[in-house]
Amino acid sequence: MNKIRCIVIPADINVEVGHMEFYEGDLSAMQGIVGGLYQAIDLEAQKATLWVNEEGKNIGLPKNQRATMELWLSDGRWRFQDFVAGNAFITGQPDEEGRTTSVPQEIIDLLFKTDEYKYEVQTGSPSWNGNGLRYDDYWDAAHGVLELSSRWMLVTECRVVAA
Numbered sequence: 213m214n215k216i217r218c219i220v221i222p223a224d225i226n227v228e229v230g231h232m233e234f235y236e237g238d239l240s241a242m243q244g245i246v247g248g249l250y251q252a253i254d255l256e257a258q259k260a261t262l263w264v265n266e267e268g269k270n271i272g273l274p275k276n277q278r279a280t281m282e283l284w285l286s287d288g289r290w291r292f293q294d295f296v297a298g299n300a301f302i303t304g305q306p307d308e309e310g311r312t313t314s315v316p317q318e319i320i321d322l323l324f325k326t327d328e329y330k331y332e333v334q335t336g337s338p339s340w341n342g343n344g345l346r347y348d349d350y351w352d353a354a355h356g357v358l359e360l361s362s363r364w365m366l367v368t369e370c371r372v373v374a375a
Contacts, residue, residue: 268297331357
């Protein structure tokens with residue numbers, strides 16, 4: 213049985229984002245992370261899957277600011293339209309047979325092994341553009357680019373990358 217590596221994003225902003233492993237098909241481990249039944253949301257831009265509590269908003273779980281930012285960064289259609297409630301985790305996208313895969317190494321490296329971040333935006337063309345701002349925290353950079361996208365209506369997509 214394969215081990216699946218994931219990134220755990222607690223709803224409590226004071227608890228650090230971490231990573232862990234569980235065995236493929238271990239539904240109790242997956243439900244344990246989100247605190248109930250889970251729902252998978254494709255993060256196309258990150259080539260990953262975000263797992264959330266499917267009843268999180270209905271049962272009053274707290275807003276997960278960091279998981280919500282990941283969702284909003286992934287696809288502009290989610291941006292400022294919905295949010296994630298409760299703990300969440302990220303894995304890779306399913307393989308050809310629909311099985312869960314480990315979170316891509318690029319995401320682990322970006323979140324846990326990068327010293328400096330910048331953000332970039334697209335404004336209707338395929339090219340990515342940024343300014344000179346640098347951040348030492350991924351989540352601060354994500355907040356910065358999402359705040360920019362709320363003010364600058366020409367932004368169609370945004371992302372955080374290593375500086």
